[in-house]
Amino acid sequence: MLDILRTTSTEPRPDEQLEALMLAVAADLPVLLWGEPGIGKTAALTQLAACLDLPLTTVIASVHEPSDFSGLPIVGEDPEARGVPMAPPRWAVELVRAGRGLLFLDELSTATPAVQAALLRVVLERRVGALRLPPAVRIVAAANPRASAADGWELSPPLANRFVHLYWVHDPDVVVRGLGGVWPRAELPRLAPERLPEAAEFARRAVCGFLLARPTLIHRLPSTETRRGGAWPSPRSWEAALTLLAFGTAAGVSRDVLALLVRGAVGDGPGLELLAHLDRMELPDPEELLADPVAAGLPERGDLRQAALESVVAAVGARPRRERWEAAWAVLARALETGAPDLLVAPATALAALRRDDWEVPEGVERLAGVIGLARRADRSVRRAESAQGGHGSAGVRR
Amino acid sequence: MTDPAKRPGPRPVPYPQPYPKPGPGPKPGPGPKPVSGPKPAPGPHPSPASVPAPAPSPRAASGPALPLDREKLLAARLHAVRVRPYLADALFALHVVEDRSVPTMAVDAYWRVYVSPAFVALLPVEELAGVWVHEVSHLLRDHHGRGERHAREHEAYGPGERLRQNIAADFEINDDIYGDGLPRPAGAAMPGMLGLSGGLLMEEYLRTSSLSGAADLAWLDCGGGADGHARPWERGPDGAHGLSRQQRDAVRFRVAEAIRGRPGTAPQGWRRWAEQAFHPPQPWRQLLGAAVRSAVSTPGTGGDHTYRRPSRRSAGVPGVVLPSLRRTPPRVHVVIDTSGSVSDAELGSALLEVAAISRAVGGRRDLVSVISCDAAAGIAVPVCRAEGIELVGGGGTDLRSGFARALRSHHRPDVIVAFTDGQTPWPSAPPPCRTVVGLFRRPAPADDEEDPFHVPAPPAWARVVTIG
Numbered sequence: 001m002l003d004i005l006r007t008t009s010t011e012p013r014p015d016e017q018l019e020a021l022m023l024a025v026a027a028d029l030p031v032l033l034w035g036e037p038g039i040g041k042t043a044a045l046t047q048l049a050a051c052l053d054l055p056l057t058t059v060i061a062s063v064h065e066p067s068d069f070s071g072l073p074i075v076g077e078d079p080e081a082r083g084v085p086m087a088p089p090r091w092a093v094e095l096v097r098a099g100r101g102l103l104f105l106d107e108l109s110t111a112t113p114a115v116q117a118a119l120l121r122v123v124l125e126r127r128v129g130a131l132r133l134p135p136a137v138r139i140v141a142a143a144n145p146r147a148s149a150a151d152g153w154e155l156s157p158p159l160a161n162r163f164v165h166l167y168w169v170h171d172p173d174v175v176v177r178g179l180g181g182v183w184p185r186a187e188l189p190r191l192a193p194e195r196l197p198e199a200a201e202f203a204r205r206a207v208c209g210f211l212l213a214r215p216t217l218i219h220r221l222p223s224t225e226t227r228r229g230g231a232w233p234s235p236r237s238w239e240a241a242l243t244l245l246a247f248g249t250a251a252g253v254s255r256d257v258l259a260l261l262v263r264g265a266v267g268d269g270p271g272l273e274l275l276a277h278l279d280r281m282e283l284p285d286p287e288e289l290l291a292d293p294v295a296a297g298l299p300e301r302g303d304l305r306q307a308a309l310e311s312v313v314a315a316v317g318a319r320p321r322r323e324r325w326e327a328a329w330a331v332l333a334r335a336l337e338t339g340a341p342d343l344l345v346a347p348a349t350a351l352a353a354l355r356r357d358d359w360e361v362p363e364g365v366e367r368l369a370g371v372i373g374l375a376r377r378a379d380r381s382v383r384r385a386e387s388a389q390g391g392h393g394s395a396g397v398r399r
Numbered sequence: 400m401t402d403p404a405k406r407p408g409p410r411p412v413p414y415p416q417p418y419p420k421p422g423p424g425p426k427p428g429p430g431p432k433p434v435s436g437p438k439p440a441p442g443p444h445p446s447p448a449s450v451p452a453p454a455p456s457p458r459a460a461s462g463p464a465l466p467l468d469r470e471k472l473l474a475a476r477l478h479a480v481r482v483r484p485y486l487a488d489a490l491f492a493l494h495v496v497e498d499r500s501v502p503t504m505a506v507d508a509y510w511r512v513y514v515s516p517a518f519v520a521l522l523p524v525e526e527l528a529g530v531w532v533h534e535v536s537h538l539l540r541d542h543h544g545r546g547e548r549h550a551r552e553h554e555a556y557g558p559g560e561r562l563r564q565n566i567a568a569d570f571e572i573n574d575d576i577y578g579d580g581l582p583r584p585a586g587a588a589m590p591g592m593l594g595l596s597g598g599l600l601m602e603e604y605l606r607t608s609s610l611s612g613a614a615d616l617a618w619l620d621c622g623g624g625a626d627g628h629a630r631p632w633e634r635g636p637d638g639a640h641g642l643s644r645q646q647r648d649a650v651r652f653r654v655a656e657a658i659r660g661r662p663g664t665a666p667q668g669w670r671r672w673a674e675q676a677f678h679p680p681q682p683w684r685q686l687l688g689a690a691v692r693s694a695v696s697t698p699g700t701g702g703d704h705t706y707r708r709p710s711r712r713s714a715g716v717p718g719v720v721l722p723s724l725r726r727t728p729p730r731v732h733v734v735i736d737t738s739g740s741v742s743d744a745e746l747g748s749a750l751l752e753v754a755a756i757s758r759a760v761g762g763r764r765d766l767v768s769v770i771s772c773d774a775a776a777g778i779a780v781p782v783c784r785a786e787g788i789e790l791v792g793g794g795g796t797d798l799r800s801g802f803a804r805a806l807r808s809h810h811r812p813d814v815i816v817a818f819t820d821g822q823t824p825w826p827s828a829p830p831p832c833r834t835v836v837g838l839f840r841r842p843a844p845a846d847d848e849e850d851p852f853h854v855p856a857p858p859a860w861a862r863v864v865t866i867g
Contacts, residue, residue, distance in 0.1 A: 228689070259645035268677045272652040279649060300640065302491035303650065342473040342480075343491060374470060378477035381524035385478070385580050388525075 010047075013184035015174070017166060018044060019253060020260040023189050024164045025052070025102075025138045027247040029240050029265075030123045032108065032160075033142040035168030040175075041142045043183075044168070045104050051188055054102040054138065057091055061119060061141075062110040069118035071129020088129035100136035109143035109155055109229075116159055123162050142168075155229040157221060164240060165231045165264040189251035196250050203246035207238060210277040217270045233266040241265040241274065283308045286315035293330035302343055309335055309347040317354055325354060326362045333364045336371065344368065345375045467497045467516040475527035482528070482580035485657040485665055489535045492650045494640040500632045505622025506534045507633040508543040509641030510650070513622060526584045532576050533569075533587070537625040539651055540672060542568040545601060547627035564626040567604035574598060575668035598668070651676055683866045687752055687837055690862045691731075694814045694833035730766045732812035734801035736819035737771045745839050749818050749866060768808070772801030798823040802830055818866075821857060829860035836861040 024031045025048065033041045042058075049056035059068075067073070071086025095101050105119065123141070126133040141163065143155065174184055211218055222232045231237060244261040255275070263271030283304060289296045289312050299305045309332065316328045328351055332344055348371055355361075472495065480487045493512045501513040512534055519527065537543070546564045550556055555563075569588040574597035577583035590597045595608055623629045634641065642650070658665045658673035665673070733753055735746060754767065798819055803826075805815050812832055820839040836857045857863045 254643070256643050256645045259648065272648060272677065273656075275645060276649050276653055279646075301642075301646075302493070303488045303653075304492075306487075306491055340473055340495070341470075342477045345477060370470075374474050374477060377470070377474040377524065378481060381474065381478045381528065382481050382580055384523075385482075385525040385528075385582050388582060389578070389580070 010185035018186040032163035062107040066118040086129040088131040092128035105141040199250035231267040478528035506624030536572040543627040729813040732805040734817040834861040
C-alpha cells in the first residue's frame with residue numbers, strides 16, 4: 001500500500017520560486033529559504049538535488065555544536081610543536097570525497113549564536129575545520145520565520161548578508177495536485193552560451209549605473225526592527241545581485257524570477273529600485289527616436305510610454321536645435337497615432353516651452369490639436385471641482 | 400454626443416447578479432451603430448429597490464451600443480493626474496478595456512480597467528476623475544491580495560462575503576482620497592453611513608463591524624482588483640496588456656517613492672500606505688520577543704557554547720576537546736515609565752510579555768528586576784510573580800534616572816528593557832549593556848524642531864520596538 005502511495009509522477013509546470021532557487025544554486029550563491037515548518041522546503045531541495053544530479057547532504061544546524069562546523073580540536077602528542085588539528089566531521093569528509101553535492105543546512109535560525117558564527121565560515125569560505133569544500137558543492141540553508149520559531153535566535157546581519165533570501169510559500173493548487181500524485185517539476189535554467197558576454201555586460205551596466213545614481217544604497221545596515229534578519233545592501237550582496245542578473249539574463253528567465261532573486265539578495269527596497277532602473281534602461285533611446293520618428297517603437301504601457309516621451313523632450317532640451325525640436329513633434333504625432341492622447345499632454349507642454357522665437361510650428365502639429373482640447377477639458381473640470389468645493393466646502397473635509 | 404445628465408441618478412448596482420458574459424470576439428467591434436436620438440437607458444442594471452427602473456433589459460449586449468466616450472474618460476484621468484500628481488505613474492499604467500457587461504468601472508488584479516460606456520456617459524468629468532483614483536487605489540493598496548488572504552484565513556467565501564470585502568475596501572479608500580479638487584462621487588460608500596469611524600484599514604472594518612445594513616448601500620462593483628475574486632468579464636492573467644507581479648510591484652514602489660519624496664502634499668492615509676507598502680508592520684509581540692531574546696542570548700549572556708566544562712560527548716571521543724552548551728542566565732532589568740501619560744493597560748500587556756520572554760530564555764525569575772520610573776527612579780523590585788509587580792509613580796518622566804538606578808544596582812544588568820512613550824530625555828552615552836526600548840505608539844506630533852515640547856527620538860544604541 002505504501003508503495004502505491006509513494007509512487008508519484010511529475011509534470012513540468014512553471015514555478016517561479018523553484019526557478020529562482022535553481023538559478024541561484026547554478027550561480028553558486030548560498031541560498032536561504034524562509035518558510036513555515038512543513039511547507040515543503042525539504043521536498044523542494046530533494047527535487048533540486050535530483051534535478052542537478054547531486055547527492056544531498058542534510059545537516060540540521062540547530063542540533064549541532066560549533067565545533068561540528070569549525071572542526072573539533074584534537075589534542076595530539078606534542079601540541080606545542082605540532083599544533084592542534086581541527087578535525088572535520090564525517091559529513092564534511094564524505095562531501096569532499098564525493099567532490100560534489102548539495103549541502104542543506106536546515107533549521108538555521110534556531111541554531112545558537114556560536115553555531116551561526118561557525119557557519120559563517122562554511123557559507124562564505126566553504127571551509128569546515130581544516131577541510132575545504134570542493135567548488136562543485138552547492139550550499140542551501142533553510143530557516144523558519146521569526147513568527148513561527150518560538151524559541152529561535154534571529155539571524156545576525158553579517159550572516160544574513162551572505163545569503164540570497166527566498167521566501168517559500170505553498171501554492172494550494174500545487175499541493176492538491178501533488179497529493180493527487182503529480183508534483184510540479186521545474187526545468188533547470190539553461191544558459192545560452194552565445195548570450196554570456198552580452199548578459200555579463202548588461203548586468204554590469206545595470207548595477208553600476210544604478211549605484212552611481214544611488215550611492216547611498218551601496219551599504220545600508222537594516223535599521224528597523226522589521227527588516228532584521230533579512231537581506232540588506234552591501235558591496236557583497238550587490239555583487240551577488242550582479243551575478244544573479246547576469247545568470248538570469250543569460251538563461252532568459254522571466255522578470256518575476258529576477259525580481260525574486262534581486263530582492264532576495266539586496267532587500268526589497270533597493271531591489272525594487274534596481275528593477276525600476278532596469279525598466280528605464282529598456283526604454284527606447286531618445287536619440288534613436290529623434291533620428292527616425294516615423295518608425296518610433298514606443299512602449300505599450302502608458303507610464304513607460306510617457307517616460308520615453310519625456311526623455312525625448314529632455315534630450316531636445318539638452319541640445320536644442322530646430323531640426324531636433326521638429327523631430328520631437330513628429331515623435332509625439334507618432335505616439336498619438338498609436339496610443340492614448342492624455343499621455344502626451346505633459347511632454348507636449350514641455351516641448352512647446354522649448355520653442356525659440358524664429359522656429360515656426362511644424363506642419364504636423366495641428367494633428368495634436370485634440371490633445372490641447374483634452375488638456376483644456378481636464379483644466380475646466382479641475383476648476384469646476386475646485387469652485388464646487390469652495391462653494392459648499394463639504395466635499396474636501398476629511399473625517 | 401449629447402451632454403450627459405448632470406447628476407447620475409442613483410446608480411447602485413444590485414449584487415450579486417448574473418452578469419452576462421462578454422460576447423465572443425474582440426471587444427471594440429462597435430456592433431450596431433448607436434441611433435442618434437433617445438439616449439440609451441443609463442446603466443443596463445437596475446438598482447435594487449429604490450428606482451422604478453426601466454424594464455430590466457435582458458442583456459446589456461443586446462441593447463443599442465453606446466460608443467465609449469474615450470476622450471471624456473481620458474480627460475478625467477488627466478484631471479486625476481493634475482490633482483494627485485503622485486499617482487500619475489499608476490494611473491497611466493492602467494490599460495483601458497471597453498466592456499458593456501461591466502456595471503460601472505472595475506479593475507482586475509492585472510491592472511486592466513474595465514469601463515462601461517454608459518457609465519462614462521452618465522458621470523461628469525470631475526466625478527469620473529474620482530472614480531479613476533478610487534479604482535487605482537484598490538490596486539495600489541493591494542486589496543485583491545489582502546482580500547484573498549482574508550478570505551483564506553477566515554474561510555469567508557461566497558457572494559455575501561465578497562460584498563463585505565468590497566465595502567470594507569471602499570471604506571478604507573473613500574475616507575481619505577476625496578476633496579482637494581476631487582469631488583466625491585454621489586454613491587461612494589463611506590464608513591459614516593454605518594456609523595463607523597473613518598481611518599481604519601480594510602481588515603479592521605471587516606473585523607470590527609458586521610457591515611450588515613450595507614447591503615442596500617449604493618456602491619460600485621470594483622471588480623476582482625478590489626477583492627480578489629474573478630469576475631466573468633475579466634481577461635485573467637494570460638490576457639493581453641496585463642501587468643506581471645514584478646511590474647505591479649514596480650509601479651506601486653514608484654508611487655510610494657513619489658509620495659515619500661514630497662511629504663506634506665499627500666494625505667495621511669497615503670503617507671501611511673507609502674511607509675508600509677513593502678514593509679507591513681509586524682505584530683509588536685514578535686518583534687519585542689525577538690529583540691529581547693536576541694539581547695539576552697548574544698555571546699556573553701544567556702545560552703551559548705563554552706569550553707568551561709567538558710561536553711558530555713567528550714567521554715566517547717577521547718583526545719578531542721568538546722564544548723558543552725551552558726546557560727549563563729542573563730540579568731534583565733526592566734525600566735518602566737510610570738508617568739501619567741502611559742496607561743495601565745499598555746504597561747500590563749508589555750510587562751506580561753517581558754516576564755514570559757525572560758522565563759522562556761531561561762532567566763531565573765530572581766534575575767529579572769523591575770524599576771518603576773517617573774521623575775525619580777523607584778526601587779528595583781525582583782519579579783516574583785508576573786502579576787505581582789507593583790508600580791508606583793504618575794508624575795513627569797526622566798528615564799535617565801531609571802537607567803542610572805539600574806546600572807548602580809548591586810548586580811549589573813546584562814540587558815535593560817525600557818518601556819516608555821518616549822516623552823523623556825535619554826542618557827547621553829550608551830549604557831554598558833544591551834538595551835531594548837519598547838516604545839508605546841503616540842499620535843505622530845508635528846515635526847517641529849523649534850517646538851519646546853519636541854520629543855527626541857530614542858537613541859541609536861537601543862533596539863526600538865514600537866508597541867501597539
